[in-house]
Every structure is written in structure tokens, then in C-alpha cells.
Amino acid sequence: EEVTKLLALKAQLGEDASSGKFVLKTPKGTRDYNLKQMAIRENVFDTIIKCFKRHGAGTIDTPVFELKETLTNKYGEDSKLIYDLKDQGGEMLSLRYDLTVPFARYMAMNKIQTIKRYHIAKVYRRDNPAMTRGRYREFYQCDIDIAGQYDPMIADAECLRIVYEILSALKLGDFVIKVNDRRMLDGVFAVCGCPDEKFRQACSAVDKLDKLPWEDVKAEMLEKGLTEETADKIGVYVQMSGGQELVEHLLSDKLLMTSKCAMAGLNDIKLLLRYLQIYQLGNKVSFDMSLARGLDYYTGAIFEAVLTGTAVNTNQPRIKGETVGVGSIAGGGRYDNLVGSFDPKGRSVPCVGVSIGVERIFSILEAQLKADGRKTRTNDTEVYVISPQKNFLEERMQIITELWKANIKAEMPYKRNPKLLSQLQTCEERGIPYAVIIASSEKETNTVKLRTIDTREEVSIPRENMVKEIKDRLQICKNNTDQN
Amino acid sequence: EEVTKLLALKAQLGEDASSGKFVLKTPKGTRDYNLKQMAIRENVFDTIIKCFKRHGAGTIDTPVFELKETLTNKYGEDSKLIYDLKDQGGEMLSLRYDLTVPFARYMAMNKIQTIKRYHIAKVYRRDNPAMTRGRYREFYQCDIDIAGQYDPMIADAECLRIVYEILSALKLGDFVIKVNDRRMLDGVFAVCGCPDEKFRQACSAVDKLDKLPWEDVKAEMLEKGLTEETADKIGVYVQMSGGQELVEHLLSDKLLMTSKCAMAGLNDIKLLLRYLQIYQLGNKVSFDMSLARGLDYYTGAIFEAVLTGTAVNTNQPRIKGETVGVGSIAGGGRYDNLVGSFDPKGRSVPCVGVSIGVERIFSILEAQLKADGRKTRTNDTEVYVISPQKNFLEERMQIITELWKANIKAEMPYKRNPKLLSQLQTCEERGIPYAVIIASSEKETNTVKLRTIDTREEVSIPRENMVKEIKDRLQICKNNTDQN
Missing domain, CATH: 3.40.50.800 (Anticodon-binding domain)
Structure with missing residues (x-):
């Protein structure tokens, strides 16, 4: 005790004696990970990385910041959420917003034609944090992407096999993997009479079908200027979901058959479902025509894994219908043009990838551990x-x-x-x-x-x-x- | 080929057709890690983390940025090298400059009294990059620290055992671990007649003895206003190095005995050398009175591991006498007051830690692999x-x-x-x-x-x-x- 007191005194006298005026906190929307949280995080990463390596992937790393112009025009409206660095002389820099754009920049810069890489790193968004729901301004992304000129749907199917293996290994409860195709959606909008320039708005309305009833989505479409007839027609299609039998049904749908785009998408979905059957996850997959995915850069197959059960019944309150153990847990798709947008000659490399929602996984596992009352060891000492x-x-x-x-x-x-x-x-x-x-x-x-x-x-x-x-x-x- | 061409065309037409105006590069002083470099990096981290865990350490993580004021007054002159974030409304933020200050902030904020933690993460310095020598603006630090009120030198000795195990396991060639004590240096300055307010300048001159001959260091001291007599007296002491016999010699040094401070340092060094003997690294350790270490916050034992051999004879040119395989590779020391500087009541927690120079290690291993012509696998596929x-x-x-x-x-x-x-x-x-x-x-x-x-x-x-x-x-x- 004597020594502690002396040291404390010394500390008060020493340095700048500036003690007390500090605000002891982490920046808004960020957090420290303590030993226990890190132990959980390491277990999750270990499971995920083992799976990525089982599928032959290597890893790369890119700097935490990029030239500001590298990120410009990539995220639409969300660009306002990018963190910029102060101009201290020199280049204008921004913190990375995701791992996909830096990956595409890396591919174009190094003229890489084929790669299977994973990247687990933090990204930064000046979003409104909702930390109780695991939404932070600094958070991990965990991506695997397969790039190269290959035959259709083989790499896409492997991405979903990877999601399946990871979600199964982490024991997060029941889940379903929804698949759709951007061309399919575009085709539906076209044949239903939606004008080209309203595709994106229609798409973002459809994207809400997992949270809102059709009536509300329809109202939004009308608000955005679609006719009632068009909205109703779209409504019939996008509320369909099923398996191979739905694909067959739609392949002979008179209206849809007039769209080359939709047929190309449908044929790829047919192939994808076939491959997923062989990969033994047929019973986990649903062809869901309401799946739209937010990002602009997708060009073909899109997918999303959703937790359906409740592996945990946590004591956290439901917030707008969300509970910790339910909801989207992984997502991705095919983006064949993004690399080309960085290449001076526009040479593109087809890519397909998937992102595992590790922050949600951490939240779920933390809640599970709390509920179980199990102790997490924070050391391996024998x-x-x-x-x-x-x-x-x-x-x-x-x-x-x-x-x-x-x-x-x-x-x-x-x-x-x-x-x-x-x-x-x-x-x-x-x-x-x-x-x-x-x-x-x-x-x-x-x-x-x-x-x-x-x-x-x-x-x-x-x-x-x-x-x-x-x-x-x-x-x-x-x-x-x-x-x- | 047809498809590639079409895709390229599509990419050119699609998006913002902004291709070509991008500068395809990473920000100044930063780099991507490709699959091969990552494979090396992972091996190094794996070796290091295994060692940290063998010694019972857990890990924590802190955000990549801190409140600007958290970093204020911590790095002296080097504060100008801190990256600030742009003021986008809200808090003033800066990228972390090292892992030690965030660690101390974390300890004070969570009122932690004892912890053994490692932290491997990137830090940011707007320094003049010298990328051929492995000096970047974004680089890894790899720290282990033992905090708590313990008996003298037991944790300090373990830190050095950890350095020894890691350097041995990585096969980087011969090395020596230099130890000294800040109190010892202060005592030497005092008994030689250096005024208190010139301790820091004298210290920074002594710090150069590993690169410059004594004459040059002496000249710097005179320039900084020390008398020739004082400089010469200091010179005799700081050019001494040895083992337990030197400690005994100095413990009975008439002049030095007048400094309580020097005697306290010497007694701890004596104990440290004894413990290191038991930890079986006696032949690797040198009590080197010229060791000063740059950072201000050290309060007791300081150490530095230096590669002496040339595990690699790379074809890289010597730059100012530096070769890839030679020089400082790890360093650290005791800092008993830093946590207290964050605590509102100045309550401090004694800490000792060591930082492994992983960026230099990557450079050396990359050079070794190149020299060997060995292939590095970038996947584990069986x-x-x-x-x-x-x-x-x-x-x-x-x-x-x-x-x-x-x-x-x-x-x-x-x-x-x-x-x-x-x-x-x-x-x-x-x-x-x-x-x-x-x-x-x-x-x-x-x-x-x-x-x-x-x-x-x-x-x-x-x-x-x-x-x-x-x-x-x-x-x-x-x-x-x-x-x-």
C-alpha cells in the first residue's frame, strides 16, 4: 500500500500533472474489446478462417485508409458516412468503408486475373451507432471472394457452401440461405412495365419485403411513381419463393419469357440450385424473389443467409421486431464490373463473394454465454x-x-x-x-x-x-x- | 475471350464511366500485403502469439482512433507525426500512434489493477517513410505488457524470456539483449555534474552510442551545454558493459554510491541478471550502460534486443551502415506512472512491457526467402x-x-x-x-x-x-x- 501511495503521488507530480482533465472514453460508436470478448472473437475468427483455408483461400491486407478518390462514387448516398482524414499536407485520405472496393482497387492495380482471397479487417462508417444491437462505427467485415473467368455458378455455389459450413460450425441455430439474381429482378420490373429509370427505386422498395407487409411496399412503389397495375404485377412475382419447381414454373411463364435478362438469371439460378443440391445444402436454400440486396455493384446472383430460429432467448428487448438471434447474418453476390471500374482500360475480372456478419455473430455468442452462465477462459495456461x-x-x-x-x-x-x-x-x-x-x-x-x-x-x-x-x-x- | 471483351465493354459503359481518371495507388508510406507476404506475416504472428499464450497472456483490442486529447502530451516532439481525422462534426479524433497509450487509457478507464495482455495491431505515424528499410506510415506493433503491483524484476525477467523465446523460434540469427535502468542513467548524470534540466538531452545523446563513436556523442553533449569534465565523466560510465561482475564493481563505485537513484537501479539490475540466469538466457544478456531508449515514460529497467549476426546476406545495399539483418529488433521497459497520468485521482498501476519489431522481422524473413529461392505456399490445400x-x-x-x-x-x-x-x-x-x-x-x-x-x-x-x-x-x- 505504501508503495502504491507513493507511486500515485509521483504520478500526480510527474508528467504534466494534467490528470483529471482527460475524458476517459473511446470515440463515439467504438468500443474496446476486453479479454473475454477477444476470446470469443478469436474463436469465431478461428472457425471462419479454418473454413476459408479448407476451401483453398489465402489472405491479403490493404491499408486502413485509401486515397479519397478511390472511394468516390462507390457508395451512392452512403458516401456521406465516410470518415475523411484531416488535410495535414499531402494526399486526401479516407478510412475504408468496406473491404470490397479496396479489393477491387488491389486487383486492378496489380492486374490480377484470378484469386481466391479472404480478408478480415475493420471498416469505418460515420453511421448512427446502435451499439446494443451490435452496430458500431468501427466494425469487422469478414469477406471471401473468388475472382476469375470461370464457368457459371461453380464458384457461386462454393461461396454458399462456405456460408453453410461456417454457420453450422458456429451453432447459431437454424438458418436459411435465400438466393436470387439481379437480372431476374430487372427482368421482372421490365416485363411488369416499370420504366428503366425507376428500377433502382423499385428494387429498394422490394428489399423491404422481409420487414414490411406487401401493402406497405406497394404504397412505396406508388409513391415513387409506379402505376398500380405495374406494382400489382411486380407484387405477384416478388412474393414468390420456392425451389427448383418454381424455377421450372417461371421458365415457362409467358410474360417473363419475353425478357432475355430474366431468362439468363433464371437459368443461372437453376444451375446454382442444382449445384447446391450436390453440395448437400439443398434443404437450406430458398429461391426468394423478394431478395434484392442494397448494394449497386451486384450484376448477377445475390444471396443472403438469415437466422430463423432462436439459438438464444436473450433478455434483450425486441427492437422494431429484431431480436439478437434472428435476421441477416451473411450476404453477398456476383459483381462482374467493379474491378473494371478501376482499370484504366476497363478490363474487368468477374467476382463473386460473400461477407460474414461477424459483429452480429459476436453479439449472439456473447448473449449465449451470458445466458448459459458459462465461464470463458481468457488464457490457455495449463x-x-x-x-x-x-x-x-x-x-x-x-x-x-x-x-x-x-x-x-x-x-x-x-x-x-x-x-x-x-x-x-x-x-x-x-x-x-x-x-x-x-x-x-x-x-x-x-x-x-x-x-x-x-x-x-x-x-x-x-x-x-x-x-x-x-x-x-x-x-x-x-x-x-x-x-x- | 468474347465474354471478357463484352464484360470490359459493359464496365466501360456502366457505372460512371469514370475509368482512367483514378490514380491506382495506396496512400504514401503504406502498402498492400499480397498472398505471399501475408503467409509470412501469419507465420510470424503465429510464432509470437503461441509464445505469448505459453506465458498466460490474453489479448485486448482498442479502436484504431482515440480522442485527440488522449494522445496529447504523450509523445513530445513526435506529436506532429500524429494523423488527425477531419472535423466532420462531433469529436476530434486521431489515429493511434502506438499501442501503449491506448493500453494505459484502457487500464485507467476500466480501473484494472492487474493484467497480462498482448496486442498486435497497426499504428500510424506521418513519418518520412523509408519503405526499402521496412519503415512505413502504417505498421504493426506487437506488444506484451504485464501490469500489477508485484515484487521487483520477476515480470521484467519474464518479458525478456519471452523476447528470447520468440527470437530463437524465428531463427533470425544471433542476438544480444541489452539491459539498463533509467534510474541508473539519471544517477550517472547526477553524480557527473549534469544539471537536472539537461538529463533528457544527455540521455538522447547517449542513445546514439550504438551508431556513433564516443567523440561524436561527446561533441553533442558539449553543444548541448555540458562541461567537458562532465561529459568525460559520463563517457567513462556509459561506455561500460558487462554482466554481474560489472554490477558488483559499480555497487562499490565511490562516486556512484552517492546516488540513491543509481543504487536502486543497480540493485534491480543485479536481481534481473540473476533471474535471467535461472531463465537460461544469461549468455544472451548484456548490462549495457549506453542503452537509453527514446521514450519519456520509462521509469526503471529498460531493454533492447539487437541482432548481431547476419542470418541473411541479402543483396540489399547497406544504407548508412544498416543492413537488413542487423540492428534493434525488440525493445521495452518499465513504465510505472503512465496509467496514473490518465486516472483522475492519479492512481497508478506499475507496468512492464516489450514490443517486438515485427515489421523488421517481416523484412528479414522476406529477404531470407528470396535469398533461398524457396517457394512460399499461399494456400494450405491438400x-x-x-x-x-x-x-x-x-x-x-x-x-x-x-x-x-x-x-x-x-x-x-x-x-x-x-x-x-x-x-x-x-x-x-x-x-x-x-x-x-x-x-x-x-x-x-x-x-x-x-x-x-x-x-x-x-x-x-x-x-x-x-x-x-x-x-x-x-x-x-x-x-x-x-x-x-
Whole structure:
């Protein structure tokens, strides 16, 4: 205590004595991740990255900021949400808004024709934060994209297989993967009499069908200047969903058959559904004609994974019908022209990709853990090296060095003479499974005591067998865990 | 080709037709990491994180920007290198300049008394980039810090053990870890007659002794207003280096004994060297009285790891005596007052930490790989699923689904009917060890061919044994690699 007081005093006197005038907070819409949150985050990333690697992807990284002009004209109205850097002399810079535009810039800049890459990094949006719902101004995106001139729908189907594998592995509850095609939507709008220049507005109205009843969506269409007849016709189509049988039905739809665009989209969806059947996720996929996706750059297949069950029944209130465990959790599609928009000669590279909504996943898993009351370990420590007696610091140091050399994760108290009880408490609090105990009797007989924290069982082990004994026990633990 | 042309045309027409006016580059002083560079980066991080976890550390994360005032008065003159964000309404923000100040802010804000945490993240400095020497405006820092009220030098010694384990594991060549103590330096300045207000200037002159001869450092001291007598006296001390025997010698140095400050530093160094002996890195450590470290916030032990050998003899030119494989590679020290400077009541938490110079490590390893002519794999794919015949896409899809389900890393060409030769070439180029081959004869007999790419050996395997056979072979490979 004496020392703490002195240090505190020193701190107050030292430096600029500016203490107290600081506002101790993170910027609006951002947060720190503490040890527990990071442990969850690492588990999620680990699961996702393993899946990406199982599918042969590598990773790239781009700077957190880009030239301002690289981001210009890419996000429509949302451009106002881009963070700009101050002009401190030199280039005009902005923080990245997503990972797709930097990826396209990278592809064009390096003239890359084929790549399968994932990128997990933070992006920045000066949006109105809704942190209770996991919406931040600094947040992770987690994208995988397959670029190259390939035969239709093979890469697209693999993207959805990847989504399927990840959502299954993370045990987030039931989900459905909706698929549609931008050309399909455009075709529907055209054959129903929607003028070209109103396609985007019609599209954004349709996009709301997952949250609003048809009446409201229709009202919005009328407001935007579509005729009632057109709106009603569109309404019939976009409320359809189904599988291969719906595709067949629409392929022979007299009206739709007049649109080349719609037929091209339909044929690709047919192929996609066929491939997804082989990839064994047929029962998870729904051809949903109301799926529109917000972004402008999609040119073909679009998809969105939606949680339908409630893996967690959290105590968080429903906000506008949203609960933590329900809603969109991944999305993506084909964007064949974006790279070309960066290439001086307009040479494009067809791309398809999907983005996993990791921030929502973190929120769900955090809520799950809270609901379960389970403890999350924030360290991987396997052995704590302790002593019930005074003056055994150097012996503990010798032992821990042996353990580290043998690649055993080990810690010890940073005190000369810590109390036994507090050392054992540390093991329990931190979830450390074993303690190695050294005292005079052990020193005399050249042994150590190995204590299993859970069972409180203690065995005496010759010092020279210590490492092997611990490794054997850890291996048995590991095998048991792997089997579960 | 037809399709490519059409797509390109479409891209030119579509969007804003703004192609060509973009400058395709990353901002000054920044770079993209391509697949190969990322593979190196991941290996380095993997080695480092394994070591951090072996020592029981967890990780936290903080936002990439902080309130501007959080960073104010923390970096002295270097504050001009901080990136500010544009004032877009709301808070004044700056990109983080290091990880230590955000860590201290986090500790104070959450009133944390003890933590062992690592943080690997990018920091930002508007410095003059020297990218050939691995100096960027956006770069990684990789810090581990141990905070808490503990007995002297136990945590400090572990920090150095961590540096030792990491540098050894990365095989960067010979290195030495220099240690000193800020109080020791202050004591030397005091007993040699340097006035208090010139300590910092004297310190920064001494800091150059690793690059300049004593004459030049002395000249700088005189320039800064020290007397020749004082400079010479300081010179005698700061050119000393050694081990425990030097500590003993100085503990009985008549002049130095008059400084409580120097004696406190010396006693801690004595303890540190003793602990490092037990931690088995005695032969790597040098008590080097010229070590000063730039940052203001150190209050006790300071350390720096320096590469001495040349693990690589790269073809890069020496720039001002620097070569890629030589020089400072890690550094740190004790800073007991920084957290207190954020706490409204000045309550401090003693901290010690070390930062691994990962950007230099990337440069060295990249150069090593180039010099060796070794290939770096940018994917982990184990099996490529191919066919020499047309119309086997769906069979390939069935096979690859089985492999993915069995957690085998597998890819296949995204073409309906790829050429056999190009498929085998892909395996060789990408370093994929096995190919599963399916054709009509295999289909009839319900078998597959398993080809080992290296040896070109092919065996026929019943389809139902495929997964097991591949897993067995991969396990053998893995065991062989682990033994090396």
C-alpha cells in the first residue's frame, strides 16, 4: 500500500500533472474489446478462417485508409458516412468503408486475373451507432471472394457452401440461405412495365419485403411513381419463393419469357440450385424473389443467409421486431464490373463473394454465454507453479523454465512469497487445470507435487518425469475434448 | 475471350464511366500485403502469439482512433507525426500512434489493477517513410505488457524470456539483449555534474552510442551545454558493459554510491541478471550502460534486443551502415506512472512491457526467402479434385463435398471441362500434395485414383476408403514435418 501511495503521488507530480482533465472514453460508436470478448472473437475468427483455408483461400491486407478518390462514387448516398482524414499536407485520405472496393482497387492495380482471397479487417462508417444491437462505427467485415473467368455458378455455389459450413460450425441455430439474381429482378420490373429509370427505386422498395407487409411496399412503389397495375404485377412475382419447381414454373411463364435478362438469371439460378443440391445444402436454400440486396455493384446472383430460429432467448428487448438471434447474418453476390471500374482500360475480372456478419455473430455468442452462465477462459495456461513455503521463488523459476522449454503453457505468481490459498484461488478463477507445487520436502527428494485443480487430487512425481507426466495428462484432456 | 471483351465493354459503359481518371495507388508510406507476404506475416504472428499464450497472456483490442486529447502530451516532439481525422462534426479524433497509450487509457478507464495482455495491431505515424528499410506510415506493433503491483524484476525477467523465446523460434540469427535502468542513467548524470534540466538531452545523446563513436556523442553533449569534465565523466560510465561482475564493481563505485537513484537501479539490475540466469538466457544478456531508449515514460529497467549476426546476406545495399539483418529488433521497459497520468485521482498501476519489431522481422524473413529461392505456399490445400475427361463436374463436386465434410482442405477447378495438363500444373504451381482423379473407369468401378504430385505415383482406391486413405497419408506427412 505504501508503495502504491507513493507511486500515485509521483504520478500526480510527474508528467504534466494534467490528470483529471482527460475524458476517459473511446470515440463515439467504438468500443474496446476486453479479454473475454477477444476470446470469443478469436474463436469465431478461428472457425471462419479454418473454413476459408479448407476451401483453398489465402489472405491479403490493404491499408486502413485509401486515397479519397478511390472511394468516390462507390457508395451512392452512403458516401456521406465516410470518415475523411484531416488535410495535414499531402494526399486526401479516407478510412475504408468496406473491404470490397479496396479489393477491387488491389486487383486492378496489380492486374490480377484470378484469386481466391479472404480478408478480415475493420471498416469505418460515420453511421448512427446502435451499439446494443451490435452496430458500431468501427466494425469487422469478414469477406471471401473468388475472382476469375470461370464457368457459371461453380464458384457461386462454393461461396454458399462456405456460408453453410461456417454457420453450422458456429451453432447459431437454424438458418436459411435465400438466393436470387439481379437480372431476374430487372427482368421482372421490365416485363411488369416499370420504366428503366425507376428500377433502382423499385428494387429498394422490394428489399423491404422481409420487414414490411406487401401493402406497405406497394404504397412505396406508388409513391415513387409506379402505376398500380405495374406494382400489382411486380407484387405477384416478388412474393414468390420456392425451389427448383418454381424455377421450372417461371421458365415457362409467358410474360417473363419475353425478357432475355430474366431468362439468363433464371437459368443461372437453376444451375446454382442444382449445384447446391450436390453440395448437400439443398434443404437450406430458398429461391426468394423478394431478395434484392442494397448494394449497386451486384450484376448477377445475390444471396443472403438469415437466422430463423432462436439459438438464444436473450433478455434483450425486441427492437422494431429484431431480436439478437434472428435476421441477416451473411450476404453477398456476383459483381462482374467493379474491378473494371478501376482499370484504366476497363478490363474487368468477374467476382463473386460473400461477407460474414461477424459483429452480429459476436453479439449472439456473447448473449449465449451470458445466458448459459458459462465461464470463458481468457488464457490457455495449463500449469501454475506454486509453493506453500517462503523463499522458493528461484525453484519456481527453474521449474517454469523447464515447462516453457517443453512448450507447456505455464505461469507463476510474480511475488517472492505468495500465500498458498491465493495461489490456489488463482488457479480456480483462471481455470488453470494443474498446479505444480514445490516445497522443502519436494526439494529434498527431488520431486514435485502435481495437483489437479478440479479434483484436488495430488500426486508426487520424480522431478525428471515432471514434463512427461504433465504432457501425458494434457494429451488425454485434449483427446477427450476433441471427441466431444 | 468474347465474354471478357463484352464484360470490359459493359464496365466501360456502366457505372460512371469514370475509368482512367483514378490514380491506382495506396496512400504514401503504406502498402498492400499480397498472398505471399501475408503467409509470412501469419507465420510470424503465429510464432509470437503461441509464445505469448505459453506465458498466460490474453489479448485486448482498442479502436484504431482515440480522442485527440488522449494522445496529447504523450509523445513530445513526435506529436506532429500524429494523423488527425477531419472535423466532420462531433469529436476530434486521431489515429493511434502506438499501442501503449491506448493500453494505459484502457487500464485507467476500466480501473484494472492487474493484467497480462498482448496486442498486435497497426499504428500510424506521418513519418518520412523509408519503405526499402521496412519503415512505413502504417505498421504493426506487437506488444506484451504485464501490469500489477508485484515484487521487483520477476515480470521484467519474464518479458525478456519471452523476447528470447520468440527470437530463437524465428531463427533470425544471433542476438544480444541489452539491459539498463533509467534510474541508473539519471544517477550517472547526477553524480557527473549534469544539471537536472539537461538529463533528457544527455540521455538522447547517449542513445546514439550504438551508431556513433564516443567523440561524436561527446561533441553533442558539449553543444548541448555540458562541461567537458562532465561529459568525460559520463563517457567513462556509459561506455561500460558487462554482466554481474560489472554490477558488483559499480555497487562499490565511490562516486556512484552517492546516488540513491543509481543504487536502486543497480540493485534491480543485479536481481534481473540473476533471474535471467535461472531463465537460461544469461549468455544472451548484456548490462549495457549506453542503452537509453527514446521514450519519456520509462521509469526503471529498460531493454533492447539487437541482432548481431547476419542470418541473411541479402543483396540489399547497406544504407548508412544498416543492413537488413542487423540492428534493434525488440525493445521495452518499465513504465510505472503512465496509467496514473490518465486516472483522475492519479492512481497508478506499475507496468512492464516489450514490443517486438515485427515489421523488421517481416523484412528479414522476406529477404531470407528470396535469398533461398524457396517457394512460399499461399494456400494450405491438400487435395485437388480433377478429371481427365469431359462432363465430370458433378462427380468432382460430390467428391469434394465428402472431403470438405471430413475437414480435408480441397479445391477443384471452377470449369466444367478443364484440361488435364492444366489441372496437374495447378497442383505443382500451388504446391498441392495430392490429386484425386475421377474418370469413367473409376466411376464404373466405384473407385478414385489418388495421385501424389511429387512422385507422380498413382494408386486406385475404393471410393468408400478415399477419405481414410487421404487422412492417413496427410497424418504421415504431418508427423514427418513435426519431427523436423
